Amino acid sequence: MKYKWYLTLMLTGLILTGCGATELEERCFPMLVAVGYDDRKVTYEVAYPKDGGILQFNTKADDFKTSKEEYESRLNKETDYNHLKVLVFDEDFLEHSQEYGAMLDYLAETENFPRNTYVCGVDDIEDLMELEKEVSEDMGSYLEEYLKQHEERKDKLLTLGDLIDEKDNAEIVLYLPYLEIEENYIEWKGYVNTKGKIWKES
Secondary structure, eight states, X not given: OHHHHHHHHHHHHHHHHHHHSOOGXXXXXXXEEEEEEETTEEEEEEEOOGGGOOOOOEEEESXXXXXXHHHHHHHTSEEOOTTOOEEEEEHHHHHOHHHHHXXXXXXXXXXXXXXXXXXEEESOHHHHHHHGGGSSSOHHHXXXXXXXXXXXXXXXXXXXXXXXXXXXXXXOOOEEXXXXXXXXXXXXXXXXXXXXXXXXXX
């Protein structure tokens, strides 16, 4: 009798848990998030798996948190960032230290994005997103593989966790890979630091 009661309790728990879970078709899984700064607004754009079938668009808002939330509300889906590969910034966003710092505070508090997500800077986010039409996989996976293939620079790759860990240390300036899109190809041009200063390699 005792075991029947225990089994019934377990089954009830499983049923209730299943009812609360979000179905896969009601969720989306960003692979890349691109953050920019345009006309005094933070921009937010996302790349998904190729078979996701979700239209790309961007949002503009006064800060990262609001722009992200507006993006998600327009999707009308639950957003799951657990598979995020790369977080990309344009140099204009990095130059605005207040916006950049507020973003890191928000991500550290909410833990929305995985700490092992690679981070890099680009000259033009829209050119990067357009490149997805030319590659066979989603932009996040493609860019992650591109970064990892630079074996001689691999020790210089940074993650979101690195940025969060050092966000309160004013004496440390971190250097992110800086990429440019040229004729539908990604070119590693040098580094951009967390204050928006670019160093190009010869």
